[in-house]
Amino acid sequence: MQLTVWTYEGPPHVGAMRIATAMEGVHYVLHAPQGDTYADLLFTMIERRGKRPPVTYTTFQARDLGKDTAELFQTAAREAFERFKPQAMLVGASCTAELIQDDPAGMAQAMGLPCPVVALELPSYQRKENWGAAETFYQLVRKLVDKSARATPRDGRRPRANILGPTALGFRHRDDVIEITRLLGTMGIDVNVTAPLGANPADLARLHNADFNICLYPEIADTTCRWLEKTFGQPTVRTVPIGHGATREFVAEVAAVAGVDAAAVLDTSNMPWWSRSVDSTYLTGKRVFIFGDATHAIAAARVARDELGFEVIGLGCYNREFARELREAAKLYGVEPLITDDYLDVEDAIQALQPELVLGSQMERHIAKRLRIPCAVISAPVHVQDFPARYSPQMGFEGANVLFDTWVHPLVMGLEEHLLTMFRDDFEFSDASGASHLGHGAVAAPVVEERVLEPVAAATAPAEHAAAVTSPVGEKGGWSADAEKELMKIPFFVRGKARRNTERYATEQGIAAITLETLYEAKAHYAR
Amino acid sequence: MTAVSPIATLGCESAPVLRERGQREVFCGLTGIIWLHRKVQDAFFLVVGSRTCAHLLQSAAGVMVFAEPRFGTAIIEERDLAGMVDCNEELDRVVDRLLTRRPDIKLLFLVGSCPSEVIKLDLSRAAARLSVKHAGVTKILSYSGSGIETTFTEGEDACLAALVPYLATDTSDAPSLMIVGALPDVVEDQFLRLFTELGIATVHSLPARRANAMPPVGPNTRFLLAQPFLGETARALEDRGAVRLDALFPFGAEGTTNWLHAAAVAFGIDEMHFRRVVAPGRERAKRAIKHSRERLEGKRITFLPDSQLEIPLARFLSSELGMKPVEVGTPYLHRKHLAQELALLPADTVISEGQDVDRQLDRVRAAQPDLTVCGLGLANPLEAEGLTTKWAIELVFSPIHGFDQAGDLAELFARPLRRRDVLRV
Numbered sequence: 042m043q044l045t046v047w048t049y050e051g052p053p054h055v056g057a058m059r060i061a062t063a064m065e066g067v068h069y070v071l072h073a074p075q076g077d078t079y080a081d082l083l084f085t086m087i088e089r090r091g092k093r094p095p096v097t098y099t100t101f102q103a104r105d106l107g108k109d110t111a112e113l114f115q116t117a118a119r120e121a122f123e124r125f126k127p128q129a130m131l132v133g134a135s136c137t138a139e140l141i142q143d144d145p146a147g148m149a150q151a152m153g154l155p156c157p158v159v160a161l162e163l164p165s166y167q168r169k170e171n172w173g174a175a176e177t178f179y180q181l182v183r184k185l186v187d188k189s190a191r192a193t194p195r196d197g198r199r200p201r202a203n204i205l206g207p208t209a210l211g212f213r214h215r216d217d218v219i220e221i222t223r224l225l226g227t228m229g230i231d232v233n234v235t236a237p238l239g240a241n242p243a244d245l246a247r248l249h250n251a252d253f254n255i256c257l258y259p260e261i262a263d264t265t266c267r268w269l270e271k272t273f274g275q276p277t278v279r280t281v282p283i284g285h286g287a288t289r290e291f292v293a294e295v296a297a298v299a300g301v302d303a304a305a306v307l308d309t310s311n312m313p314w315w316s317r318s319v320d321s322t323y324l325t326g327k328r329v330f331i332f333g334d335a336t337h338a339i340a341a342a343r344v345a346r347d348e349l350g351f352e353v354i355g356l357g358c359y360n361r362e363f364a365r366e367l368r369e370a371a372k373l374y375g376v377e378p379l380i381t382d383d384y385l386d387v388e389d390a391i392q393a394l395q396p397e398l399v400l401g402s403q404m405e406r407h408i409a410k411r412l413r414i415p416c417a418v419i420s421a422p423v424h425v426q427d428f429p430a431r432y433s434p435q436m437g438f439e440g441a442n443v444l445f446d447t448w449v450h451p452l453v454m455g456l457e458e459h460l461l462t463m464f465r466d467d468f469e470f471s472d473a474s475g476a477s478h479l480g481h482g483a484v485a486a487p488v489v490e491e492r493v494l495e496p497v498a499a500a501t502a503p504a505e506h507a508a509a510v511t512s513p514v515g516e517k518g519g520w521s522a523d524a525e526k527e528l529m530k531i532p533f534f535v536r537g538k539a540r541r542n543t544e545r546y547a548t549e550q551g552i553a554a555i556t557l558e559t560l561y562e563a564k565a566h567y568a569r
Numbered sequence: 570m571t572a573v574s575p576i577a578t579l580g581c582e583s584a585p586v587l588r589e590r591g592q593r594e595v596f597c598g599l600t601g602i603i604w605l606h607r608k609v610q611d612a613f614f615l616v617v618g619s620r621t622c623a624h625l626l627q628s629a630a631g632v633m634v635f636a637e638p639r640f641g642t643a644i645i646e647e648r649d650l651a652g653m654v655d656c657n658e659e660l661d662r663v664v665d666r667l668l669t670r671r672p673d674i675k676l677l678f679l680v681g682s683c684p685s686e687v688i689k690l691d692l693s694r695a696a697a698r699l700s701v702k703h704a705g706v707t708k709i710l711s712y713s714g715s716g717i718e719t720t721f722t723e724g725e726d727a728c729l730a731a732l733v734p735y736l737a738t739d740t741s742d743a744p745s746l747m748i749v750g751a752l753p754d755v756v757e758d759q760f761l762r763l764f765t766e767l768g769i770a771t772v773h774s775l776p777a778r779r780a781n782a783m784p785p786v787g788p789n790t791r792f793l794l795a796q797p798f799l800g801e802t803a804r805a806l807e808d809r810g811a812v813r814l815d816a817l818f819p820f821g822a823e824g825t826t827n828w829l830h831a832a833a834v835a836f837g838i839d840e841m842h843f844r845r846v847v848a849p850g851r852e853r854a855k856r857a858i859k860h861s862r863e864r865l866e867g868k869r870i871t872f873l874p875d876s877q878l879e880i881p882l883a884r885f886l887s888s889e890l891g892m893k894p895v896e897v898g899t900p901y902l903h904r905k906h907l908a909q910e911l912a913l914l915p916a917d918t919v920i921s922e923g924q925d926v927d928r929q930l931d932r933v934r935a936a937q938p939d940l941t942v943c944g945l946g947l948a949n950p951l952e953a954e955g956l957t958t959k960w961a962i963e964l965v966f967s968p969i970h971g972f973d974q975a976g977d978l979a980e981l982f983a984r985p986l987r988r989r990d991v992l993r994v
Contacts, residue, residue, distance in 0.1 A: 076716025077716065085948065103718050124927060136621050
């Protein structure tokens with residue numbers, strides 16, 4: 042058993058729901074106990090969908106277990122078909138139904154429903170959401186395409202691509218698809234099918250009609266792309282166009298595969314100039330910690346180092362399926378890869394590294410908030426505010442603009458907050474005023490919450506904030522009042538690092554009491 | 570006391586109930602943890618379940634997960650499914666680790682889930698075994714919050730019913746009053762003040778705010794249910810000799826008056842004194858409700874089943890705000906506890922128990938009520954179809970009981986209608 046408070050991914054059947062909900066004309070009959078319908082509200086609330094997800098849950102209860110849950114399943118499947126008239130059905134079990142072994146696949150087959158039925162085997166106790174989505178998409182495609190068909194010859198027609206991977210509940214999938222479709226259009230390439238998002242079963246049946254596939258989100262589409270490669274000989278474009286450089290590479294790769302001229306693409310990105318302009322100089326060498334799904338984390342690391350001039354000091358992902366790719370990427374930055382689905386590991390890493398910016402998921406946003414470190418969201422899982430009304434892709438040239446604004450914004454805020462703190466003795470600034478973006482009269486005193494799984498002897502640094510912190514006089518030697526006061530003059534977003542460095546320096550040098558002298562000796566010692 | 574102006578013929582107590590089976594769009598009992606762990610300050614709730622259970626809790630707890638709350642899930646993995654012995658050892662390991670790190674926990678609930686029940690993992694035995702091991706520091710109990718056993722608020726019922734056998738025996742000769750059901754602290758304090766003013770000497774709450782302050786129970790205990798979903802808890806209390814005071818549930822001016830009155834009668838409080846004590850609050854409640862009446866009067870409302878609060882709330886809305894209940898759905902109907910409530914509902918109200926969600930939505934579409942109370946999985950889709958909705962879960966999470974919340978409660982229903990009228994997009 043694994044003690045868990047927060048999980049980065051849901052169970053695999055939620056991945057299957059993401060595929061069913063993304064598509065039109067597909068209905069999912071899920072053998073599940075009462076209560077599993079909670080997953081509906083991820084789609085209706087977080088993504089704000091105006092339609093119920095196309096899922097029928099058998100919702101069996103204890104009193105059904107003694108009887109025939111199989112019959113319950115067949116009734117649900119039959120009624121779902123009659124009511125919704127889907128062009129294809131998915132059938133499967135949630136974690137509880139997996140244990141009662143009713144075999145939805147066999148039952149659905151026996152029923153002879155008048156539409157293609159895809160039976161899903163999603164091992165709930167080994168696998169998770171992304172895997173479930175990838176597997177569901179792959180099984181649907183295998184079932185629905187005509188394996189003997191081939192794309193019509195080019196004969197002067199425009200090249201055609203499939204865009205594969207966008208789903209329901211995908212982080213910025215809606216706008217990424219718009220951006221990439223537009224980009225392909227300027228290159229004279231038509232989109233044959235975008236799937237699963239917005240596609241129906243008939244669309245999947247004509248996937249063979251494209252000249253190549255674009256694997257937009259490897260977490261979802263990688264298995265399917267490999268199978269299409271093998272079955273139809275369609276090449277796969279694998280560059281994920283997140284960031285300015287990656288978008289240019291993507292364009293080059295697409296142009297090569299499709300046999301078109303990449304020069305037709307106008308680079309409409311403001312990002313390079315914004316990043317080169319003098320206002321961005323202060324971004325140089327900012328230490329950034331990156332965590333999320335592997336695809337977004339790896340892409341973000343490249344943007345951070347090569348396009349914003351940050352220093353990547355930590356890189357990790359929560360999806361083990363892409364651990365190898367992440368390890369490769371971590372080598373590029375000379376950092377230790379962090380592959381974990383335990384947020385406490387991530388929190389420890391952030392605390393130990395004391396970055397100046399955290400790029401992560403909803404969970405890292407909260408960790409960073411607790412540690413008072415600026416943060417921006419780059420990956421699912423995300424909350425309702427990251428399904429915005431406005432156009433905000435992560436991909437393509439517009440995506441690069443969005444990334445610049447999104448990542449720099451919290452740093453500017455941080456600087457503003459720091460200036461307020463620095464001038465807090467100024468007669469016009471009262472000590473009680475917090476950061477301006479927190480509204481007037483907001484006090485920026487952090488709350489140090491209890492931790493669920495806090496080890497008793499946790500060697501965690503004391504929380505850093507603008508109020509005076511008295512540090513424990515431990516074996517590391519205590520801080521003199523002078524040195525402590527001086528430390529408080531250091532910007533809060535680098536204070537934690539300064540404290541650690543000074544203490545480490547004192548330990549190494551065998552200095553018992555930290556004085557002003559020690560503080561500045563350490564500063565010189567660790568000078569960048 | 571409860572003079573209700575008879576607009577329509579009243580009385581649903583013997584009306585036929587529409588019972589349906591089919592897909593149910595409801596939460597499981599695990600969701601109760603979200604408010605229970607805030608109420609009992611030194612309790613920890615450990616769900617033994619699957620990743621789905623952890624995912625549900627985090628979806629329902631929303632932002633609370635990040636305040637490091639006192640709940641978690643021991644996620645069953647493939648190797649746990651290999652054999653029972655292993656499962657119990659694993660559970661012990663997880664509990665030991667948790668309690669070593671959180672010595673402040675005085676009460677630990679092992680909460681059963683669908684997966685743990687299907688594999689027949691005996692959590693009551695595990696709780697007994699672990700209680701011996703951690704004796705003197707942490708009391709360990711178990712209950713089921715699984716979807717196959719419980720619907721949404723029934724999770725609280727199962728939790729409190731598990732507490733009852735462990736309550737101390739009340740041996741005093743004087744009768745005492747027990748308020749049963751987790752209420753927001755502010756509401757609980759208001760009720761305690763009122764009972765003190767009425768002159769009822771000993772008043773307890775179940776659950777108490779701390780594990781070591783749980784109330785005693787015995788033949789001299791009189792209890793008032795603050796929530797309509799506490800059937801099992803009431804039975805467990807009656808098994809220990811306690812006596813339930815039958816009353817309306819304390820929603821609105823009338824419901825609250827009636828509820829307080831049941832206690833006043835049982836404790837022999839002078840009627841004139843009772844009136845004097847409740848008059849100010851009752852007046853305030855009526856004044857506050859008036860603001861919403863204008864918008865709600867004559868409006869038709871349907872409740873989809875969610876929490877068992879539906880019938881008392883429909884009674885409040887119909888008798889105090891002039892709304893017309895079309896269909897009132899509830900996941901489970903406790904006829905005895907709701908007898909007084911049913912008697913006050915308009916006779917033409919359709920009462921339904923259980924759910925076949927697609928058929929029920931067909932009825933909603935046919936009836937086109939002005940307001941539909943439903944879960945978050947249905948609210949936006951119904952809004953997109955042009956119906957106005959009020960999401961039900963808020964009624965469980967917000968302070969809505971008693972005189973001083975009556976206005977807020979009415980406003981919860983008035984707001985979506987007001988919003989519908991002000992928007993020009």
